[in-house]
């Protein structure tokens with residue numbers, strides 16, 4: 001696996017692969033790779049002939065009091081795992097490459113509405129940062145497919161919307177969340193959890209499962225008020241376990257608007273603070289089947 005830092009070297013390698021009639025797959029990451037990321041690489045390998053991974057901890061998607069300075073970094077281990085899985089190229093851009101000049105005053109890519117909900121409400125700058133950096137990376141790599149984890153459900157929904165609206169000729173592929181045996185979604189931020197919190201953390205997914213079970217049992221209860229009761233119960237049960245829930249919401253898969261009576265393709269989204277870690281998770285469900 002080759003490693004490159006410059007856009008010119010990246011483009012030369014991608015162009016050479018294209019000359020050989022290879023399709024290009026792309027997996028953007030912020031490093032500190034875990035099994036969830038490795039699964040994205042495996043999917044990219046199955047779907048494309050030449051796989052580019054990137055590692056860049058994007059400052060514009062972190063809020064002022066978030067963990068940018070302490071974000072875990074394991075570059076050597078990451079490169080080793082990527083090479084083992086057969087990634088073809090690792091792009092390691094520096095800040096000056098991603099954002100030449102001062103951060104303020106840079107062009108921003110903003111997806112309204114979906115980007116303003118949930119995580120966008122709690123962390124207003126977060127999705128601007130994600131869509132801006134992903135759109136820059138797309139322009140640099142120019143892949144045919146780009147692979148993202150479904151764990152960041154709102155993120156991938158927003159990216160799909162951006163790709164459609166800005167006519168990127170890129171297929172966005174979502175990959176199922178990889179979990180520990182007891183159901184905790186893998187995340188680089190799980191490293192902030194203490195041993196005790198690691199035992200409690202799977203309750204987040206369990207709380208979503210409880211809502212899903214109740215909705216499956218009585219799909220007729222999908223009315224605004226009945227859903228709110230289920231969401232509130234889930235928040236209360238998580239609070240009792242030491243979480244500080246930020247949101248738990250049953251919404252429609254296609255546009256992430258709150259579920260209304262008659263909606264069938266649903267997803268339950270959640271974010272909750274547990275100790276130093278902000279955990280997010282989701283659960284898709286289809287009613288009436």
Ligand code: PAF
Pocket residue numbers: 028029030056058061130133134152155
């Ligand atoms: O999901 C992530 O790791 C990041 O948000 C991404 C897509 C690499 C953009 O920085």
